[in-house]
Amino acid sequence: MSKYLKIVLVSLLFVLLIAVRAFQANLFYDPLIVYFKNDYLYTGIQNIVVWKLVINMFFRYLINSIISLGIIWVLFERKEYLRFASYFLMIAFVILITVFVILIKDNFESGYLLPFYIRRFIIHPLFLLILLPAFYYQKLSNR
Known part of the structure; x- marks a missing residue:
């Protein structure tokens, strides 16, 4: 893949990540956005439809993960990196969402x-910021 095509594709994928963030209020159910902006200082957690929140968080995580995997593929073009990142993202989601649901059920006590x-x-592609330098370092170490 040419260098210019990589730049265009990675830029497009990052724009997609930004679009997911920009349109989050329209796309996903997340009553915790308002709660964590200011309400956590004054009130307890509101009535949250936990299953609806978890499903929406799953879809958001899935969209961000697919875009992140696309970025990893375009930059490195290595199946091993893609496979590792996929497993890492799946395991991380299961662990994080389990702990998150337990904390919600506990009303953030x-x-x-x-x-x-x-x-x-869960809702932001922070693991991409961890995986990209790790894969880059791995690529440099294998030379």
């Missing part, structure tokens, strides 16, 4: 910071 950051890792 142990504090709001842990659920806040777990939710961040």
Whole structure:
């Protein structure tokens, strides 16, 4: 793949990640957006439809993961990296969503910071920021 095509594709994929973030309110059910902006200081957690929140978080995570895998493929073109990233993202989601649901059921009694950051890792492609430098370092080490 040519260098210019890679730049265009990676730029397009990053624009897609930005679009998911920009249109989050229209695309996904997430009452915790307002709660974590300011309400957590004054009120307890509202009535949340947990199954609806989990399904919407799953779809958002899936969309971000597919775009992230596309970025990894375009940049490195290695099946091993793609396979590792896929497994990593799946395992991370299962662990994070399990802990998150437990914390929601507990009404954030142990504090709001842990659920806040777990939710961040689920709804934003933060693992991409971890995987890209790791794969780049691995690529440099294999030369």
